[in-house]
Structures are given as C-alpha cells and as structure tokens.
Amino acid sequence: xxxxxxxxxxxxxxxxxxxxxxxxxxxxxxxxxxxxxxxxxxxxxxxxxxxxxxxxxxxxxxxxxxxxxxxxxxxxxxxxxxxxxxxxxxxxxxxxxxxxxxxxxxxxxxxxxxxxxxxxxxxxxxxxxxxxxxxxxxxxxxxxxxxxxxxxxxxxxxxxxxxxxxxxxxxxxxxxxxxxxxxxxxxxxxxxxxxxxxxxxxxxxxxxxxxxxxxxxxxxxxxxxxxxxxxxxxxxxxxxxxxxxxxxxxxxxxxxxxxxxxxxxxxxxxxxxxxxxxxxxxxxxxxxxxxxxxxxxxxxxxxxxxxxxxxxxxxxxxxxxxxxxxxxxxxxxxxxxxxxxxxxxxxxxxxxxxxxxxxxxxxxxxxxxxxxxxxxxxxxxxxxxxx
Amino acid sequence: xxxxxxxxxxxxxxxxxxxxxxxxxxxxxxxxxxxxxxxxxxxxxxxxxxxxxxxxxxxxxxxxxxxxxxxxxxxxxxxxxxxxxxxxxxxxxxxxxxxxxxxxxxxxxxxxxxxxxxxxxxxxxxxxxxxxxxxxxxxxxxxxxxxxxxxxxxxxxxxxxxxxxxxxxxxxxxxxxxxxxxxxxxxxxxxxxxxxxxxxxxxxxxxxxxxxxxxxxxxxxxxxxxxxxxxxxxxxxxxxxxxxxxxxxxxxxxxxxxxxxxxxxxxxxxxxxxxxxxxxxxxxxxxxxxxxxxxxxxxxxxxxxxxxxxxxxxxxxxxxxxxxxxxxxxxxxxxxxxxxxxxxxxxxxxxxxxxxxxxxxxxxxxxxxxxxxxxxxxxxxxxxxxx
DNA sequence: AATTTTTGTTTGTTCACTAAACTAACCATT
DNA sequence: AATGGTTAGTTTAGTGAACAAACAAAAATT
Numbered sequence: 001x002x003x004x005x006x007x008x009x010x011x012x013x014x015x016x017x018x019x020x021x022x023x024x025x026x027x028x029x030x031x032x033x034x035x036x037x038x039x040x041x042x043x044x045x046x047x048x049x050x051x052x053x054x055x056x057x058x059x060x061x062x063x064x065x066x067x068x069x070x071x072x073x074x075x076x077x078x079x080x081x082x083x084x085x086x087x088x089x090x091x092x093x094x095x096x097x098x099x100x101x102x103x104x105x106x107x108x109x110x111x112x113x114x115x116x117x118x119x120x121x122x123x124x125x126x127x128x129x130x131x132x133x134x135x136x137x138x139x140x141x142x143x144x145x146x147x148x149x150x151x152x153x154x155x156x157x158x159x160x161x162x163x164x165x166x167x168x169x170x171x172x173x174x175x176x177x178x179x180x181x182x183x184x185x186x187x188x189x190x191x192x193x194x195x196x197x198x199x200x201x202x203x204x205x206x207x208x209x210x211x212x213x214x215x216x217x218x219x220x221x222x223x224x225x226x227x228x229x230x231x232x233x234x235x236x237x238x239x240x241x242x243x244x245x246x247x248x249x250x251x252x253x254x255x256x257x258x259x260x261x262x263x264x265x266x267x268x269x270x271x272x273x274x275x276x277x278x279x280x281x282x283x284x285x286x287x288x289x290x291x292x293x294x295x296x297x298x299x300x301x302x303x304x305x306x307x308x309x310x311x312x313x314x315x316x317x318x319x320x321x322x323x324x325x326x327x328x329x330x331x332x333x334x335x336x337x338x339x340x341x342x343x344x345x346x347x348x349x350x351x352x353x354x355x356x357x358x359x360x361x362x363x364x365x366x367x368x369x370x371x372x373x374x375x376x377x378x379x380x381x382x383x384x385x386x387x
Numbered sequence: 388x389x390x391x392x393x394x395x396x397x398x399x400x401x402x403x404x405x406x407x408x409x410x411x412x413x414x415x416x417x418x419x420x421x422x423x424x425x426x427x428x429x430x431x432x433x434x435x436x437x438x439x440x441x442x443x444x445x446x447x448x449x450x451x452x453x454x455x456x457x458x459x460x461x462x463x464x465x466x467x468x469x470x471x472x473x474x475x476x477x478x479x480x481x482x483x484x485x486x487x488x489x490x491x492x493x494x495x496x497x498x499x500x501x502x503x504x505x506x507x508x509x510x511x512x513x514x515x516x517x518x519x520x521x522x523x524x525x526x527x528x529x530x531x532x533x534x535x536x537x538x539x540x541x542x543x544x545x546x547x548x549x550x551x552x553x554x555x556x557x558x559x560x561x562x563x564x565x566x567x568x569x570x571x572x573x574x575x576x577x578x579x580x581x582x583x584x585x586x587x588x589x590x591x592x593x594x595x596x597x598x599x600x601x602x603x604x605x606x607x608x609x610x611x612x613x614x615x616x617x618x619x620x621x622x623x624x625x626x627x628x629x630x631x632x633x634x635x636x637x638x639x640x641x642x643x644x645x646x647x648x649x650x651x652x653x654x655x656x657x658x659x660x661x662x663x664x665x666x667x668x669x670x671x672x673x674x675x676x677x678x679x680x681x682x683x684x685x686x687x688x689x690x691x692x693x694x695x696x697x698x699x700x701x702x703x704x705x706x707x708x709x710x711x712x713x714x715x716x717x718x719x720x721x722x723x724x725x726x727x728x729x730x731x732x733x734x735x736x737x738x739x740x741x742x743x744x745x746x747x748x749x750x751x752x753x754x755x756x757x758x759x760x761x762x763x764x765x766x767x768x769x770x771x772x773x774x
Numbered sequence: 775a776a777t778t779t780t781t782g783t784t785t786g787t788t789c790a791c792t793a794a795a796c797t798a799a800c801c802a803t804t
Numbered sequence: 805a806a807t808g809g810t811t812a813g814t815t816t817a818g819t820g821a822a823c824a825a826a827c828a829a830a831a832a833t834t
Contacts, residue, residue, distance in 0.1 A: 005400035006791055007820045010392035014822085031781055040823055045783065068780025069830040207618040219704075223617070228610070230706025231594040232737050240735040241700040245631060245693070252733040254699065306632070312641065313628040317606075317704055319617025346639040348627040350619050393822055394789040401790085418812050427792055432814060455811025456799040 011047075012378070014039060018047050020379040022057060022074055023101070029071030048074060055080050055139045056377075076100055081140030081376065084131050085368025086124065086147045087189065090164035093124060096365035097131050100143070100373055102200065102384035106134075107365070115165065121172075125179035132182070144372025145182060147172070148189035148364040150218070155233040157186040163251075164215065185371065190236065191227050192367030194220025196359055197324045199370040200386040205322035205352075209314060210363070211238070213327040215265045217258060217310070220367075221318060225381045228318075239263065243309050261306035264329050271299055286332050300333060308343030315349045326357040359386070398434075399765070401426060405434050407766040409444060409461055410488070416458030435461060442467050442526045443764075463488055468527030468763065471518050472755025473511065473534045474576065477551035480511060483752035484518050487530070487760055489587065489771035493521075494752070502552065508559075512566035519569070531759025532569060534559070535576035535751040537605070542620040544573040550638075551602065572758065577623065578614050579754030581607025583746055584711045586757040587773040592709035592739075596701060597750070598625070600714040602652045604645060604697070607754075608705060612768045615705075626650065630696050648693035651716050658686055673719050687720060695730030702736045713744040746773070 014037070021036050022028055030048055034041045051057040051074075058077045064070040078099040087094040091112055097105040110127060112120060128145055135142045149172065151162030159170040173186045194210030202208055210220040217239035221228035229235050239259035240252045247256025260266055272280045274295055288296040311323065330336040337354055344354075359366060366386070374382050401424070408423050409415055417435055421428045438444040438461075445464045451457040465486040474481040478499055484492040497514060499507060515532055522529045536559065538549030546557040560573045581597030589595055597607040604626035608615035616622050626646035627639045634643025647653055659667045661682055675683040698710065717723040724741055731741075744750060753773070761769050 005397035007397070007822085010394075010397060011821060013392035029781070041782065042784085042824080043822060046821080048782095064831075066780085067778070067832045069782075069828095071781060223615070228615070230610070230737075231708040231739070232706055234735075234737045235704060235706035237703045237706075237735050240703050240733055242696045243630065243632065245696055250733075252735045254733045309629045309632055313700065314704070316624045316627050317622060317701070319619055319622035319624075321618040346627055346637075346641045346644075348621075348624050348639045350617075350621045352618070394791085397790060416812070428813065429793085429815080430791060433790080435813095451800080453811085454801050454809075456813075458812060 014043065015047055015050070016377070016379045018044065018051070019056070019076075019377050020381060022076055023377075023379070024383055027060065027073045027075040029073055031071060033074070077139075078103070079138055081138050081143035082131075082135040083369040083372035083376070084128065084135075084142055084145045085192075085365040085370075085372065086128075086145065087192075087364040087368070088120075088124070088147055088149055089189075089364075090150065093120075093127070094361075094365050095127055095131065096362070096369055097134065098366075098369040098373070100376070102366070102369055102373060102386070104366075106131075107362070117165075117167070117170070121175050121179050124176060128176075128180040128182070132180075140376075142182065143376040144185065145180070146185045146187060146192070146368035146372045147176070148192045148368050149186055150189045152234050152237075153186055153188045155229060159186065160232075160234070185375070187368070187371060188218070188220070188233075189364045190218030190220035191222075191229075192220065192365075192371060193218070193326055193357075193359070193363035194222045194324070194367070195227070195370050196363045196367030197322075197357065198222050198225075199382050199384050200366060201358060202322050202324070202355075203383045205320075207318070207320045208322045208324065209318060209320040210324045210326060210357075211311075211314070212363075213262070213264045213307075213325065213329065215263065217263050219314070221320075223318070238310055238314055241310060241313060243306065243313070258306070258310040262303070262310050264327060267299065267303045267329060271296065274299065282328055282332070285329065289332060301339070303329075304336070304339045305343060308340050311340065311354075312344055312346060312349055315344070315351045316346070319350050321352045323351055323354045324357050325355070326360065326363055328360070330356045331360070401430065402434055402437070403764070403766050405431065406438070406443070406463075406764050407768060409463055410764075410766070411770055414447065414460045414462040416460055418458060420461070464526075465490070466525055468525050468530035469518075469522040470756040470759035470763070471515065471522075471529055471532045472579075472752040472757075472759065473515075473532065474579075474751040474755070475507075475511070475534055475536055476576075476751075477537065480507075480514070481748075481752050482514055482518065483749070483756055484521065485753075485756040485760070487763070489753070489756055489760060489773070491753075493518075494749070504552075504554070504557070508562050508566050511563060515563075515567040515569070519567075527763075529569065530763040531572065532567070533572045533574060533579070533755035533759045534563070535579045535755050536573055537576045539621050539624075540573055540575045542616060546573065547619075547621070572762070574755070574758060575605070575607070575620075576751045577605030577607040578616075579607065579752075579758060580605070580713055580744075580746070580750040581609045581711070581754070582614070582757050583750040583754030584709075584744065585609045585612075586769050586771050587753060588745060589709050589711070589742075590770045592707075594705070594707045595709045595711065596705060596707040597711045597713060597744070598698075598701070599750075600649070600651045600694075600712065600716065602650065604650050606701070608707075610705070625697055625701055628697060628700060630693065630700070645693070645697040649690065649697050651714060654686065654690045654716060658683065661686065669715055669719070672716065676719060688726070690716075691723070691726045692730060695727050698727065698741075699731055699733060699736055702731070702738045703733070706737050708739045710738055710741045711744050712742070713747065713750055715747070717743045718747070 030044045034044045057074045060073045078101045083098050085096040094109045096107050132142045152160040157173045159172045177184050197210050198208050208222045212218040219236035219238045221236045241258045242256045243258045244256035248260040249255050250257035417431045421431045444461045447460045465488045470485050472483040481496045483494050519529045539547040544560045546559045564571050584597050585595050595609045599605040606623035606625050608623045628645045629643045630645045631643035635647040636642050637644035
C-alpha cells in the first residue's frame, strides 16, 4: 500500500518548490530563493548545486547597483530538453515542439489522408522520430510526448471513445509507444486546452473551465491546479447535458442534449437550413455579420441563449474563477461575451471572468507541451509566457 | 509562501498513515502495520510509542494459536475524545456526539422556537457547553465541533447565504466560537451528508455524489477523498441548473431551474394543486401510494423524469462512482432507483451505482462527526462502521 | 582604507528513517 | 525437559536532508 515519507521524499518536495519558484521568478538569487521558499540558504545552496549538476538551471552574473555582495542569478536552462505536443484531430495532426519554458520551437500540421488506425500510428511515429532527432543534441532530448485526443480517455490513458474516428477502447498509448520507441502520455484535448489557458494566459485562476465549441462541446476542468477527472476520467462531458427535456434527439441516446443547441456545428447546420443551403462555413458567417444580416444575427442570439443556459449550469456546478470559451464563431462576434453575460444573471451563479480564448486552435498543443514540462519538472503548478 | 518539507513533516505523514491503517484494520500488530505501510518495524515501534504516550491507541493481548511470539494488538482508544456534529436546520437543531470511531453516544434534536440570530447562537452555545461537559472526563474532551449549514459556505467558512433563514454574509463561525468559547468548523450540509455516505456506507466509492432533495436540491461532491468546492466554496448548486429553457420562474432570477421540477417541495406543491388541497405531506403520499392512486403515481413518474434529467447532467459533468439520493419521498417508493435508471440510458453517462440513502436525516450530523474525527487525526480518508 | 551590508559556503547538530543484529515469547518435536 | 524453528518487537549504528550559526566573499558607502 503506502506512500510513506522519507528523506528522499522531502528533498523531492523542496526541489519541486525551488524549481517552481525559479520558473515563476524567471531569474533569482539563492538568497531570494531562501526568502521565498522559507528554506535556509544552506539548503538552497545544496539543491542549487544539484540542479546545476543536472544542467536544469544556469548561473548568470548581472551588474548590480546596491550594497552587498553581487548575487549569482539562477534561471532555467530552457534548452536542456524539449517537449513535444500533438493534437490528434480529425483530418489533421498538429505537432508543437517547445523548450522547457514553453516557447514554441516549431509548429507543424500534417494532414491525415488515411483514416486507417495503423497508418495514423505510423505517421505519428515518423513525425515523433523527426522531432526526437531535432532535440537529440540537448542534454535531455525529448523530455515528453503528449497526445491530445478528441474523445474520452480513461485514468489509465486508454482511449475509450473517439466519435469522429469511430474508435472504441483503443490502446493508443501502447501502440504508439511501441511504434515510436518512447514513453507517451495520452490526454483529452479539452483538458489540454484548459491547461494551456491556465499556464499561458490566466495565471491568477486556480479554478478554470475551458469549453471548446466545435463539432461537439468539450470541457476541460482545472481545479486546484489539477485536472478534474472523476471516477473513470470521463468528467466534463457537458455536451450531453440535457437542457431541453424531450428535445432534439442526440446520438448518445438521449433527447435535448446541449450540443444539439450550443455547439458550432449545430449552429452551422441550422443556419444552412434557414438559408436554404447545403452547408455554410465560417467565412459565410463573417460576411453575413459584416452585412448585418438579420437572420444570422437572430440565429446567433438564439445560439447564445442556449450557450448561456449550459454555461449557467456549469458555473453552478463547478464555481470556477474563470471560464474560457474556445470558439472560432464567437471570435468573429465581438459582443459575444457581453451578450452571454446578459444571460448569466442568477444570484446563485458565481464566477469571476468569462473570456473568449486567445489561444484558439493552438490551445491543445500548447497545453500538451505544458503538461509535458510539468511532468518533467515534477511541479504541481506552472506559469509560462506565450511568445 | 512555501509548504516546505522537513523531518517533522515526514513524521506527521507516517503518523497519519499509521493511524489510518489502524482505523481501517480495527486491531493490528506492529509487525502487520509494518507490512501494510512499508515502514520498518523499528519506525513503527517508535511511532506506536508516541501514539500510546498520546493515549490515542491502546494495546490488547489476545490469545494466539499459531507459531511465534504472540503479537500485541494496537487499536484506537476510541474514548480518548469525542466529536460533536450539529445540523442547523430550519426549525430544529440536531446534535450528535460520537466517539473517535464515529459511534453515536447521544443524538438530540432541539426545536428552534425563535428565528432570531442571537437566540440561535445562544441555544447552540448552551448545548455545546453541555456536550463539552459530558466529554470533559476524557483525555482530549470535545475534539471538534462541526456545524452543518443549509446554504452557501465560503472556503473561509463564512456563511454567504442561507435561504430559509434569510441570512446573508453572516460570520457564524466567529459568533459561535465567541459564544461557545471553542474552535468551530462550519460546513455546507450537503457536503457533510456526502461525507457521511463515504465514511459510513460506501467504502469503495472514491468519487461520490450525495444529492439531498427537500425544499431545494443540495449536492455534496466527494472527489478523491475531499470535498469539491470550486473557487469560493459554492460548487455543487445543481438546484439552479436550467433544465427547461424559459420554464418556471425561480427565486434565483432564472427560469426553468431544476429545483422547480426535481425537488420534493416542488412535488408536494404541484400535487397539492392537482388534489385541490392547501398542502399535502409525506403521510398523504404514502397513503395514496398504498391505494395506488393514479394521479400520484403519474406525478411521481413525472417527478422522476425531471429528477433523472438533472441526475443525467450531474453524472456527465462529474463522472461519479456512486450517486446517493437522500430523499424521504423516494424512500417510500420502492421502485425509485429502477425507475430513475430507466431514464439514464445515454451511452456517455458513466457511473457505477445509484442508491437511496440509508442514513436519511442523520446523514448531516454523522458527516459532521466524521469530519471532526478526520481533522483530529489529520487523516485524508476515513472508513467507519455505523452502528 | 575601514565599515557596512548582502550573498553564498562551510561546519556541526538534529531528526526521522533504514538495516541488521538482537531479545522475547511462543509452538512443535524429540 | 531440552532443543530448534518462527514470529514479534527493540536496540544500535548509520544515512540523508534539513537547520543554525559561523565564516568568507564581494560590493557600496564613509
């Protein structure tokens, strides 16, 4: 059983604390680390020596214009290793390589021609090998590979269900690890998006919801610096929350699910019907909006009403500090946030801020890199600059 | 800043682990503790000596019928102190005194004649003093006083809002601590109910939802052995989840909130209307059910439909292992669970078990005692026998 | 040049753990 | 009764990481 405590455990705790403080402060002396962490200067010196030895931090001499001995500044050796984040989306895989402070080194999107599982594994493995080669000259090489999957992922990182690919209970982790020859982390894409918002954008939000609106509605829940996953890892499926009893039928077996009313594809689908078209896309909507097309504005208002109903429910259930909506549609509708907030009037709902994401489609890969960095440093919280 | 590690911290971690193991195993030797905790026998001996010294555990010699030296069994000194749990409900306060293993020593309900805040504080303080006297001969006396409040409680234990009492931003903790002269913990009643279910009933459910249906719908969320509270402490207010857009108006300012459809009082209210009565109560419904009254059965079915809609939503958002419904109404309708489960058919919803609570109205005070015991022993998880 | 101030290192102590040897107590067999 | 085997619990020596305090280094101020 047992997670017992011993000296090594203490040292690990304090090492994490020190690393985390260095990342937050960007550049800091041993003396200041001692003040911030409440560890003695002696302890800091020993730990700093270990970190220097491991090449995880570097020393810098700055000029100094106050009394006392000049401090030796410590900062993260950001190129000691690299993190690879992968967004395994329908139709395309996106790869992001970042340094240890989350700065993007390269960002590439590879279209997925084949839907065949083995082909996808092969393509991914080839790309991973390429990035591994690119990172190989650094001290630690590729420190992590994290794959974002647009579906249900269990606590054991098994892929339980991915609607667009038609995958059921796939052992993606094992298959990809075998093909690529290194350890891989599988995570739900909405979780990665919410982590990205937390790490790169909302440094004050300890409790954050990230909702991705596209074909369905994905929800990433960051509470107290960690993902909220529930018993199996399936927490946060708000798309199948019933908001209209006996409403539109849904593929899940129920009627009136939120994603039949509040997802972007529901919006496009209904708009196409109203416009008597086969399909409409993002650019059509943008043009209609510039022309102040009445039908479109009415439909957006209706969309926002149903969106707000679901948001109201999530806010009541999770009490987040910040809610981030990742939606291409809302990005082109400047009043979106104001319009939604007009609907969030209950005196029970408590949240601090509602935003439309700035990270957009990069959120998933950025979150994947961030997760890899967190794991590598073994730190519970991470705050980085997007550049 | 900083929660740093040092030797004392290690010792505390291992002490908690040992105490928790003794509670789980009820009676265990040092040698077996060593096996279960992976600490060496030497370490266990030192810690056991401390615990004996603190009178938190006692030694027992049992007869023994196998080879080798006879073990000295350790078990919790259950009467070293007592926990007091208080349910501050509208109209009545319930007090439960338990030993350190959660066995009820006394259970008393005091009607609240006055609604005046100061009178309530006075009454509570007097009762607390009585129980403190009762516990005073033990080594630690009253080790904790936990008050369950039927409303929103912040992370700092401020009472933000209690509908039935009309309280807003009340400093109940401070006022009661001053009047009673000891430290007091304030907690939301639904949280305490869910803790009680976890501690006394569902020992395998790491992730549990406890929903209390009465005048409103309260939700206690136990995830990974701790309360899920959100940014302010207000997470889990499903009563104000909108399940009927533009539905019945609610006091919260929205329309179509779940508690207008799925709470017991909504049910009674609507039934009274249908029956052309001023009001109906629990016994009326029980009688009608025995007579197989058609109106009542129809109405229960409708109630269960709306109840299921909300449960479906909570299950999708939290992915719990176990959902416990605390409802007097459902207790007298034996098919309740089966009927609800007929509605939970989505292939996205994941939960393991749905139950109607056995603890009923005692859940809150039992959970309050359990919380006090957890705090006193400083252990993250607790499993006790209800007797 | 001497003084003050701050940074970082060195030395010695404390504390909780482990490992291994030891003592204690019991059963089984001869 | 004596011996051997087995399990329970204690003692002792050693390790690692923290802390405290003294010390050394380096800069600005006087």
